């Protein structure tokens with residue numbers, strides 16, 4: 001379990017990183033928390049000639065917020081910082097929940113938000129809530145920068161749109177709608193340090209009447225190569241007065257939309273069942289929170 | 299190619315020649331000869347290699363030594379006082395019989411320290427969450443949880459760190 005030889009760089013600015021990735025191309029890898037990268041290197045699945053450590057680059061770290069505009073989270077922000085952020089808990093609760101479920105205290109102290117999306121594991125914790133919350137990513141290269149929705153950035157199992165010379169720099173989260181709430185949950189074999197069999201995030205906003213669904217995003221993880229938006233299920237509830245019957249229909253629709261495989265963690269059939277379970281649970285919780293029905297933050 | 303790096307471990311500064319690929323766990327054990335830090339699964343799952351970096355628990359088996367320059371590294375050896383007196387968490391592990399084979403103990407204690415530094419009166423659930431990344435195979439969690447809880451009480455009443 002040793003690593004191959006490589007040259008190590010620890011740039012201090014984003015400009016220096018872009019120069020390095022521009023010059024070194026595909027022989028270089030970005031090192032963020034290393035919790036995926038170093039394991040892949042130990043297993044000889046990757047043998048980069050150069051590692052570019054981005055942890056000393058202040059402009060890629062931290063959480064900022066502007067009322068009315070939303071939050072900006074730097075790619076190199078640690079999962080533990082997100083987990084403990086009062087702002088994220090208050091405004092983007094589903095992301096706060098998912099951050100708290102990722103790995104162990106050690107993994108959360110090391111891993112970054114950007115690393116989780118760039119590694120693009122179908123079972124990853126944070127992409128479903130980020131997509132549900134409408135997050136965009138900013139991708140930069142020497143040539144310039146572009147913004148795209150996270151669901152367009154993640155292309156498949158360990159595949160993103162990142163091209164040679166490009167890096168992810170930050171996540172942009174829009175201001176949550178009034179009377180909205182987001183929730184995240186997962187199903188796994190044990191409570192901690194588990195790779196999710198299914199996970200899901202729901203972000204629901206109500207009209208002024210506090211009962212009609214104005215907008216809804218339901219995003220499932222681990223049931224498709226990418227975070228899957230349950231378009232059919234959303235359509236059943238949007239524009240309607242929230243009720244148990246429609247919620248049940250939406251849960252069933254999400255279960256049909258899911259495209260799971262059977263593997264060591266769960267069978268496809270079990271995953272489909274669990275999608276419906278999570279959908280019911282999360283829709284009800286999000287509705288209660290958005291309509292002001294008291295149920296605490298959980 | 300070896301490079302000379304400076305690491306601050308348990309408040310002592312070491313100048314060590316390393317390769318970029320050298321992992322913190324190997325440098326701490328083989329070059330600094332602090333063998334309290336254990337090497338277990340090598341993949342971040344078991345937590346035996348846990349050390350503190352700037353107070354945060356970190357898996358030294360998936361951390362590059364070269365990336366730790368300018369940071370404060372604490373290993374289990376750094377918890378004992380100058381006069382040899384055990385840290386309250388260490389003492390509590392001894393008192394509660396929370397050590398069997400001892401392999402998970404250094405990592406377990408460092409995870410506990412990071413938890414208690416933030417919250418010296420954690421609930422049982424919070425303790426379990428705090429040590430979820432440290433695996434004990436002697437089935438000793440019950441006593442470990444009791445030891446951490448009692449250490450928290452000692453720390454908050456005596457105000458030690």
Ligand SMILES: Cc1cc2nc3c(=O)[nH]c(=O)nc-3n(C[C@H](O)[C@H](O)[C@H](O)COP(=O)(O)OP(=O)(O)OC[C@H]3O[C@@H](n4cnc5c(N)ncnc54)[C@H](O)[C@@H]3O)c2cc1C
Pocket residue numbers: 029030031032033034035036037038039075076101102103104107110111112113114115116117118119123124125126162166167168169193194195196341342343
């Ligand atoms: C014990 C253990 C438990 C885990 N449990 C979970 C879990 O419960 N849930 C979960 O989702 N994940 C889990 N993981 C996986 C991992 O911790 C996460 O995916 C983490 O968020 C990865 O972030 P990182 O900063 O460590 O990424 P790194 O390993 O540093 O990087 C991952 C990949 O992304 C690239 N990359 C990183 N940042 C950028 C950037 N800004 N621009 C371009 N490319 C970039 C790297 O080059 C690399 O290819 C676990 C890992 C371990 C070791």
